[in-house]
Amino acid sequence: MRFNWEYFFETLPLIASKLNVTLSLTLISAFFSLVIGIMFALISYYNVKGLSQLLRVWVSFIRGTPVATQLFFFYYGMANISSIILNMSPTVAVAVIMSLNMGAFVSESIRGALISVDEGQREAAMSLGMSGWQMTTRIVIPQAVRVALPPLFNDLINLFKMSSLAFLVGVRDVMGAAKIESTQTFLFFECYACVMVIYWIITLMLTFVQRRLETRCNAIY
Amino acid sequence: MIEVRNLSKTFGESTEVLKDISFRINKNDVVAVLGPSGTGKSTMLRCLNYLCVPTTGTIRIGDVTVDAAHHTKAEVRNLRRQSAMVFQSYNLFKNKTAKENVMEALVTVQKKPKAEAEEIALKFLKKVGMLDRQDFYPSKMSGGQQQRVGIARALAVNPNVLLFDEPTSALDPELVGEVLNTIKQLAEEETTMILVTHEIRFARNVANRILFMDGGRIAADGTPEEIIDDPQNPRLRQFLNFVSK
Ligand SMILES: Nc1ncnc2c1ncn2[C@@H]1O[C@H](COP(=O)(O)OP(=O)(O)OP(=O)(O)O)[C@@H](O)[C@H]1O
Ligand SMILES: [Mg+2]
Numbered sequence: 001m002r003f004n005w006e007y008f009f010e011t012l013p014l015i016a017s018k019l020n021v022t023l024s025l026t027l028i029s030a031f032f033s034l035v036i037g038i039m040f041a042l043i044s045y046y047n048v049k050g051l052s053q054l055l056r057v058w059v060s061f062i063r064g065t066p067v068a069t070q071l072f073f074f075y076y077g078m079a080n081i082s083s084i085i086l087n088m089s090p091t092v093a094v095a096v097i098m099s100l101n102m103g104a105f106v107s108e109s110i111r112g113a114l115i116s117v118d119e120g121q122r123e124a125a126m127s128l129g130m131s132g133w134q135m136t137t138r139i140v141i142p143q144a145v146r147v148a149l150p151p152l153f154n155d156l157i158n159l160f161k162m163s164s165l166a167f168l169v170g171v172r173d174v175m176g177a178a179k180i181e182s183t184q185t186f187l188f189f190e191c192y193a194c195v196m197v198i199y200w201i202i203t204l205m206l207t208f209v210q211r212r213l214e215t216r217c218n219a220i221y
Numbered sequence: 222m223i224e225v226r227n228l229s230k231t232f233g234e235s236t237e238v239l240k241d242i243s244f245r246i247n248k249n250d251v252v253a254v255l256g257p258s259g260t261g262k263s264t265m266l267r268c269l270n271y272l273c274v275p276t277t278g279t280i281r282i283g284d285v286t287v288d289a290a291h292h293t294k295a296e297v298r299n300l301r302r303q304s305a306m307v308f309q310s311y312n313l314f315k316n317k318t319a320k321e322n323v324m325e326a327l328v329t330v331q332k333k334p335k336a337e338a339e340e341i342a343l344k345f346l347k348k349v350g351m352l353d354r355q356d357f358y359p360s361k362m363s364g365g366q367q368q369r370v371g372i373a374r375a376l377a378v379n380p381n382v383l384l385f386d387e388p389t390s391a392l393d394p395e396l397v398g399e400v401l402n403t404i405k406q407l408a409e410e411e412t413t414m415i416l417v418t419h420e421i422r423f424a425r426n427v428a429n430r431i432l433f434m435d436g437g438r439i440a441a442d443g444t445p446e447e448i449i450d451d452p453q454n455p456r457l458r459q460f461l462n463f464v465s466k
Contacts, residue, residue, distance in 0.1 A: 120312035127270050128326035128378060129301040138329065142316045221316055221358035 001189075008190040011181060015194045018177040019202075025095055025163040025173065030156055032099035037106025044107070045114045055107075062104035068165055071097045075169050090169040102159045109155060113148035114140065146217045153210040157203055164199070174198055222248040222413060223269075223382055228278035230264055238264050239275070240437040246382070246430075249411040253424035255448075256434035257460055262417045265434070266386050269415070270304050271297045283381040302330065305375035309387045311367040313359040319346060319370045320355040323377045331378065345373040349403050365396030369403055376407075383407070383414040390419060421464055425449050433457050 040059070044052045062070070075093040079086040085093070117140045125135040167176035174195055182191035223246040230239040238261040246252055254262050267273035269280060275289040282303035287296045313322050323342035327333045333341070346352045349369040359367050368388055375383055388404065389397045401423055407414065408427040418424055424431060424445065431448040433441035433456075441454045452458045 118312075120308060120310050121314055123272050124306070124308060124312035124314070124374075125325075127272055127301055127304075127306040128374075129298050129330040130326060131298070131329075134329045138325070139314050139316065146316075221360055 003193075004187060004190050007185070007187055008193060011187075011191060012194045012197070015174055015177045015181065015191070016198050018172060018174045019198065021091070021166070021171065021173040022160070022163050022175075025091065025098065025166060025171075026156070026160045029095050029098035029102060029159055029163070032095070033102035033106045033155070033159065034152075036099060036103030037110050040103065040107030041110035041114060044111050059104045059107065062101055067097065067101050067162060068168060070101060071165055071168060090171050091166065093169060094163070094166040094171060098159060098162055098165075102155055102162070105155050105158070106152065109151040110144070110148050112151070113144040116147045117143045146220065149217055150210060150214045153206070153213060157206050157210070160202065160206065161199060164195075222246055222250075222283065223415075224279075224281040225269070226279045228265070228268060228280065229276050230261070230268060230273065231276045238437050239268070242278070242437075242439055244432065244439060244442065246413070246415065248381075248413055250413055250430055251408045251411075251428045252415045252430045252432060253428035253445075254415060254417045254432045254434060255419075255421065255424060255460070256440075257463075260434045261437045262434050263386050266306075266384050266415065266417055269382075269384060270301045270306060272306075302378070303381045304384055305378050305380035305382075306384045306386070307368070307371050307375050307388050310391050311359070311364070311371045313367050313370055313374070315359050318356050318358055319351055319362070319373075322359070322370055323374045326374070326378050341377050342373070345377045346370070348376070349373045350399075363396060364392045365399045368392065368400045372400075372403055372407075376412075381413060383412060385414060385416040385418070387417055387419065419464070421449065421461070433460070435460070 040055055044055055071094065074085065074097055075088070075090065079088075088096075121139055121143075122135060125139050130138075163173060164175040166173045167179055170176070172180070178191045178195045182188045185191070225245075226243050228239055228242040229237070231237045242265060254265070256262050264273055268275045268278075269282070271287070271292075274292075277289050279286055279288045280300065281287075282300060285296070285300045285303050287300045313319075314325060317325060320339065320342050323345055324335075324338040327338035327341055328335060343352065343355065346355050349372050351366060351369050351373060354362060354366060354370075357366075359370075362370065372383075372388075385404065389400050392400060397420075401420070404414075404416070405423075405427050416424070416428065428445055431441075431443065431445055432439050433448060433454065435456050441448055441452070441457050447453075448457065449461065452461055
């Protein structure tokens with residue numbers, strides 16, 4: 001069997017045209033996982049009684065189960081008990097699971113960055129009479145952002161790849177388009193090669209940005 | 222100037238670290254605190270500005286008094302403004318330059334205009350010999366330089382008393398001198414200070430009073446001559462013998 005290059009180059013733009021679905025899933029989930037991550041990170045940073053223990057269980061649960069299972073459990077399983085989920089479009093369901101899943105990872109990235117600002121600097125700020133707010137906004141957050149950006153970018157890359165799960169519930173993203181195309185032509189090799197190339201190129205671009213960001217972050221102080 | 226009454230601190234249920242400590246310190250005193258490791262010297266110093274909340278006791282610095290039994294956030298912040306601390310590991314703000322480190326509390330706590338804060342910062346950086354490094358970030362300074370900036374930062378808020386917790390013990394031996402010289406200069410200008418240190422000879426030179434702590438209490442209190450040249454307390458003698466070896 002030989003690789004049909006002609007077909008490959010014909011199909012590539014067709015499949016790539018679904019990047020808008022993949023990218024919007026990624027960006028929307030990135031936004032919500034950041035919101036969730038910041039909230040969770042603050043709860044565990046300030047050690048809010050009760051909540052922070054609950055969160056630890058939640059994060060360990062999310063990290064300890066496959067995201068495909070989470071999606072099916074949510075979209076097919078919980079639809080039995082909630083009419084909201086029953087009537088939910090598959091795209092929204094995927095975005096919800098991606099946000100919840102990545103939110104747990106993002107919260108770890110942010111929490112790690114917050115505690116990377118050493119206790120000594122916080123003591124110095126307090127001993128000078130600065131308020132908790134001044135300390136957090138002027139000392140802790142500026143340093144934490146610098147530490148958090150590289151791992152957060154990693155989370156973003158993972159989120160981008162995770163979006164390929166959407167085809168499992170029938171969303172026509174890049175992966176879904178390839179699946180449909182290949183079942184018509186039976187040229188699986190070429191179709192999935194297209195998907196890989198597309199993901200790889202985007203990931204390379206994101207990684208390039210991440211490298212630049214990392215060097216900039218390290219260079220400031 | 223400073224009055225500590227019945228200060229005690231217990232960590233957890235039963236780790237009694239400070240046991241009913243009382244003392245007074247006058248303006249312009251340079252007080253060195255000596256004692257074996259783990260006797261509560263750092264804890265005592267940290268209680269003075271409530272980085273460590275005492276279990277019982279009252280602390281007065283200048284005209285601010287705080288009682289551990291009923292202290293408010295505002296009282297604590299007020300008390301903290303009366304003193305300034307120089308830390309063993311410098312604890313400079315890593316996202317700020319030398320100058321910005323010194324300006325920080327002037328702007329945020331004392332609400333001084335930026336220009337005035339900058340002027341004050343430069344004055345004190347000059348005093349500790351760090352004027353030429355004003356725009357350096359802490360990561361670009363040696364330990365000794367960072368500690369001198371730490372001293373400038375503490376001086377700049379014009380505190381009633383400077384608190385030093387082993388300011389040289391994290392430094393390489395060849396850098397100790399520059400920091401000790403800075404402290405000595407302050408002592409000669411009669412800056413009120415409390416200095417926890419393991420440098421007995423230095424304490425002997427700059428302090429006009431020495432407290433010897435042992436087992437969470439002040440076991441001896443006197444002039445350097447009394448404490449170091451002619452120790453009466455047997456534990457103190459043991460300690461001095463041990464450290465001079
Ligand atoms: N946060 C804490 N929780 C529990 N115990 C503590 C805490 N901080 C200090 N201690 C204990 O209090 C005792 C006194 O500690 P402290 O740091 O005040 O001693 P020190 O005299 O400064 O010793 P060194 O000379 O080694 O610095 C030690 O036994 C220490 O283990
Ligand atoms: Mg100590």
